[in-house]
Structures are given as structure tokens and as C-alpha cells.
């Protein structure tokens with residue numbers, strides 16, 4: 193591992209650089225962005241594997257269980273509200289923090305579900321997806337060389353966000369089969385350079401829902417080391433078998449050091465609308481608003497109007513969401529197990545990490561993920577692209593099951609050859 197001064201000067205190669213180099217070549221990148229004249233910061237990054245897998249699915253006309261988006265529509269109320277907004281002049285920039293009705297709806301939702309109180313005028317910022325909210329927060333708080341703890345496997349967007357902000361990622365693994373966070377291992381990752389931690393629960397890609405005990409352990413370390421917690425709660429309403437989402441900001445002492453981030457894309461099947469939000473007290477709120485204001489100005493105006501309406505949907509919507517996703521989860525587990533994969537039960541989110549060691553396949557996860565759509569017509573994501581630590585995830589692939597039952601059944605028929 194090269195020395196910290198070298199990392200800051202962008203010289204040599206870290207274990208992470210080498211790992212990313214390995215990833216760069218795994219799918220045959222067209223060119224290395226840095227070799228092509230790109231900035232040094234791109235040395236650690238390549239375009240998204242997940243979105244590349246969607247392109248591969250299109251090429252092979254495969255059933256796309258790679259990228260995490262539903263193949264069904266948002267609620268009718270959302271579409272109608274978006275139409276109305278387009279027809280009634282809602283087509284210009286909104287206030288950079290988001291429209292007041294939407295911020296008020298988010299504040300009401302946070303109070304109703306979690307008893308968390310945020311002032312819509314001060315503490316809530318509507319962003320272009322969770323992706324932007326995380327990036328804006330990191331750009332606002334990270335100085336060059338600050339460390340950010342990322343729990344791995346992690347959503348692909350976290351590493352670029354840390355790197356773009358000038359930070360250094362520090363990975364802490366969740367291990368199969370139960371993916372419970374080892375708090376001693378987490379403690380070992382904290383040091384005087386640690387500035388922030390990113391916590392995603394319900395978790396993509398493992399399906400783990402962090403327990404109160406895990407969250408309290410994380411909170412204790414955040415307070416002891418005086419760092420900021422950035423939470424990604426985009427799957428907050430998609431949990432199974434009595435597992436419940438527990439926001440970190442509700443742990444006593446965490447309210448003023450947590451940026452609670454979520455979005456409407458997954459809950460309301462509208463990932464293409466790019467609607468997310470960040471809730472946090474000051475000074476963190478002002479800090480991230482300053483970045484957001486210049487990064488994207490505002491989220492799409494007519495869709496903000498529609499989202500204010502969709503947040504008024506009654507409790508039955510959320511109950512139905514769980515029922516529907518439980519059916520899909522059960523079907524997905526049946527498919528992967530019958531097809532010979534090993535997979536742990538999924539507690540939340542809409543993914544399953546599946547181990548293909550029992551398949552008669554001589555190759556790693558990248559070759560498997562390339563082979564599967566070409567030969568069996570089902571697209572997945574290679575497991576190791578969710579890890580920063582070299583060698584992890586090499587026998588796994590991720591399936592996304594936010595799909596109509598008939599789509600899942602068709603995928604099952606292809607996999608149970």
C-alpha cells in the first residue's frame with residue numbers, strides 16, 4: 193500500500209488502484225480514462241458495471257435482472273400529477289431546495305414514520321436522486337485525504353462520490369451468510385483521518401436490514417470519533433418477514449451528525465424521475481445545499497409536483513408494496529435455489545446475492561455475468577463490482593427482482609434448463 197503522501201500527490205498505485213485496474217480490464221473497457229487524457233481522479237473509476245450489464249442485456253435480448261429498476265409503472269396518481277404539473281406552468285426552475293409542498297410532504301413523512309422532526313425551510317433538500325444527495329454531502333464535508341468508511345459490498349455510486357470529493361475510501365466487509373456488521377472490525381477502521389461513514393440499510397446488494405443493535409454500535413463510534421454519518425435509506429419501505437427499517441438519526445445523539453438520505457425512485461417505481469432528498473440539521477444542511485445549488489440547481493420541476501402528491505398516498509399503498517415485493521422475493525429465492533445457486537434469505541431491498549460455486553462453470557463472476565445473458569438469456573451483475581477489497585465476491589452475482597411476476601417466471605424457465 194503506498195504512503196498517504198503519495199495518495200494525496202496521486203503518485204504510484206494503491207491496492208485500490210490496482211483493484212480498479214483489474215476491474216477496468218475485466219469487461220474490456222474501451223480505454224482507460226486517464227490514458228485518454230482524463231483527470232487523475234478517474235484513475236480509480238470506470239463507468240458503471242451495473243449499467244453496462246443493462247446494455248449487455250439489450251444486446252442479447254436477455255431478461256434484465258441486473259440493474260435495479262422495476263419493469264412496471266409508478267402509481268397512476270403520480271403520472272396524473274406529473275401531467276397536471278406540465279399543463280399548468282410547472283416547467284421552470286423551482287427553489288433550489290425543492291418546492292415547498294414537496295419539502296413539507298417529506299417533513300410530514302419523516303415525522304409520521306420515524307418521529308424525526310425537520311423544518312422544511314431549513315433542513316430538507318430535494319436532489320436529483322439519492323446519488324446526488326450523497327455526492328453533494330461528501331463534496332461539502334470532505335477535504336483532500338479525509339477517509340470515508342464504506343461498508344462492502346456497497347452500491348457502486350459510493351466510491352466515485354468519495355473520490356470526486358477528494359476522499360479516500362476505507363472498506364469494512366459484511367460477510368455471508370448473515371451479513372451482520374462486525375462492530376469490532378468497524379472500530380478498527382476508525383482513525384484520526386476518518387471524516388464520515390456511509391450506511392445503507394435496507395442493504396443493496398445483500399438484502400440485510402441493519403438491526404437496532406448494529407445501528408447503536410455504529411452511532412457509538414460516530415460520536416466517539418466525532419464523524420458524520422451519511423445514510424442511504426432508499427429501500428426503507430421494502431422489508432420482509434417483520435424486519436423493520438431503523439434510521440440511524442433516531443439513535444440519541446445522532447440527530448445533528450446524520451444526513452438522512454432517501455428517494456422516491458424505488459418506493460414508487462420511478463427510478464428515471466431522479467427524485468431524492470436529504471434531511472439534516474444545520475450546519476450540515478447549509479453545507480450540502482451550497483453544493484447542490486451549483487451542482488444541479490434543482491430536481492425536475494413537474495416531477496417534484498407529482499412527488500408531493502404521491503407522498504399523500506395512504507398507508508395501504510405501503511402495505512401493498514410489501515405484499516407485492518414479498519411475492520417477488522419468494523419467487524426469486526425459489527428460482528435461484530432451484531437453479532443451483534446458494535443464497536441467504538433476503539430481509540429487505542430487492543436484490544439477492546447468489547453464489548454460483550455449484551455450477552459447472554470454470555470462470556469468475558465477470559465471465560459468468562457475460563456468459564449468462566449470451567447463453568441463457570438472463571442478465572445479472574458480477575458480485576465483485578460491489579467490493580473494494582480484491583478477491584471478494586468472485587463467485588457471486590446479483591439478481592434484481594423488482595420485476596413483474598411473469599418476468600421472474602420467464603427468467604426461472606430460462607435458468608432451470
Ligand SMILES: Cc1ncc(COP(=O)(O)O)c(C=O)c1O
Pocket residue numbers: 260320321322323324347349392396424426455456457463466467468
Ligand atoms: C443503495 C442505493 N443507493 C442509491 C441508488 C441510486 O439512487 P437514485 O436513483 O435515487 O440516485 C441505488 C440504486 O439502485 C441504490 O441501490
